[in-house]
Amino acid sequence: NDITIVDSDSLRLQQLQDRLDLRTVCGHAANPTVLAQAGAEDSDILLAVTPSDEINMVACKLADSLFGVPMKIARIRSSDYVKHPELFTSKNFAVDHVICPEQIVSDYLAKLIDFPEALQVLEFARGLVGLVGVRALEGGPLVGHELKDLRDHMPTVDTRVAAIYRGEAPIAPEGNTVVAAGDEVFFIAARENVRKVMDEMRSRDEPIRRIMLAGGGNIGLRLARALEHRCSVKLIELNRRCAERIAGELKKTLILVGDCTDEELLEAENVDEMDMFCALTADDENNIMSALLAKRLGARKVVALINRGAYADLMQASPIDVALSPAQVTIGSLLAHVRRGDCVVAHSLRRGAAEALELVAHGNADSSRIVGRRVEEIELPQGAMIAALVRKLAEPKVVGIEGLVTKHVHEEVVIAHHDTVIESDDHVIVFVVNKKIIPKVERLFQVAVGFV
Helix, strand or coil: CCCEEEECCHHHHHHHHHHCCCEEEECCCCCHHHHHHCCHHHCCEEEECCCCHHHHHHHHHHHHHCCCCCEEEEECCCHHHHCCHHHHCCCCCCCCEEECHHHHHHHHHHHHHHCCCEEEEEEEHHHCEEEEEEECCCCCCCCCCECCHHHHHCCCCCEEEEEEEECCEEECCCCCCECCCCCEEEEEEEHHHHHHHHHHHCCCCCCCCEEEEECCCHHHHHHHHHHCCCCEEEEEECCHHHHHHHHHHCCCCEEEECCCCCHHHHHHCCHHHCCEEEECCCCHHHHHHHHHHHHHHCCCEEEEECCCHHHHHHHHHCCCCEEECHHHHHHHHHHHHHCCCCEEEEEEECCCCEEEEEEECCCCCCCCCCCCCEHHHCCCCCCEEEEEEEEEEEEEEEEEEECCEEEEEEEEEEECCCCCECCCCCEEEEEECCHHHHHHHHHHCCCCCCCC
């Protein structure tokens, strides 16, 4: 893609231009002249992701009204704006897609709390399919066994191991691949089967009931609000005024004014009894230090929010259980809009090295290289795997009868095997261990010229 970046910080732009192949324009992002200099009239997408919601919304409106940009995406941090979707219609600010990184990160953390054994929990097809990464531990049911043994352990559950990472190296999962302790195993399954498969990978952790959060910013506040009705939550905030404000917004969370790197404070508040400690301040160093300190003092699981990519990589082999990069968690909500082909969802994995895509198959056997073909017949590039697909049923199916409760299902999850045939309009989930081959995968899903 040809990329132009607009920013008011000339030094930051120069640093980007020295490292990356892109064009820069120094100026105010909501100024019509600046947008014109950046080539807005020839652009396919405007990503308005400045720290100001108002600048982002005005930039989208100008891009629509003055330059006719087809796709406008805005970062919106304020929940007050998000509560009123009518603000983003074409008659108002003309924002086609809203992303809220703080909410995305909060939702991501909430999933990790629901599945404390997981390294990553991702969803496809509106939550019907789960892709989960776990670290196989010594003593786990599958450690030391071949992948094909999964079928013997769970004859009624269909799942697929999409990738295994041993250290930093990906291993192609075959039936005779032996899972070793310490491996990162990514598997895909229907939502209702995720927990069963996780239990095969490693022993189940105790549920998370007691949580301590460091940082009362947007992420800490959102996460506390989501958890306080089902967990015991303590939140540490350094700024007294901020602490008083969030105390008025939260109902059951205990708010503490203090420094999250203060060992005496953590000990006094019984951090050793915490099931999870999440360091969510705006300072990477404080997050790292407080998470390491909490782990040493006895917290069962610690999570650190780390913005700098170099720091996040360094923490992978540290006592910190999850080093979370907001950029990598958020990027998936943007990738789906820039991927070629009909891409519904794109998730960045392993700090951006890998990706999982949900692509819609179009056409027929004559116009498409995947429709009407078995998985084993599709010429996937090395390092790409079709893991599952979601197919719309011709007629709703009644499942999950419990007493008098029935559920009508309009789609079915099909775990892909070598003889699975792809049909038109299937939502196909593809795991790619190296993002450099993604363009080849995208071309596979493009229909021939002339198809309507």
